[in-house]
Amino acid sequence: MKAIRNVILVLTLTLIGATSMTHPSAAQAQATSPTTTGVMVILTVKAGVTREQVMAVMPAEIRQTVQLYLKGQIHEWYSRADGRGVVLLLDTR
Known part of the structure; x- marks a missing residue:
């Protein structure tokens, strides 16, 4: 049971990490503004x-x-x- 919980936790963290890498963060969104x-x-x-x-x-x-x-x-x-x-x-x- 504990092993299944660990696998689910690892998969969840992996998906969260992959999702956050595919969506631009607020800092990256600001980079599109004109630079001085x-x-x-x-x-x-x-x-x-x-x-x-x-x-x-x-x-x-x-x-x-x-x-x-x-x-x-x-x-x-x-x-x-x-x-x-x-x-x-x-x-x-």
């Missing part, structure tokens, strides 16, 4: 561009960067320690 990929962008000034030329476009560049940040497209931004550009972390889909 982080992208690191490093911007530097081209050779031959003067500081005055950079400063002339800086106000517009800053405004556009802030707008992208407020829209959630830029996750983080940093200025480089050497003062020669910026590093942006973007969220893309």
Whole structure:
């Protein structure tokens, strides 16, 4: 009697395991949603561009960067320690 009970228990657990493998779990179902990929962008000034030329476009560049940040497209931004550009972390889909 005990042996039959053990066989039934093993078969039940096997069927439960097989059934759970054939049906997607909640984590697998979420994987179908659009994925967000982080992208690191490093911007530097081209050779031959003067500081005055950079400063002339800086106000517009800053405004556009802030707008992208407020829209959630830029996750983080940093200025480089050497003062020669910026590093942006973007969220893309």
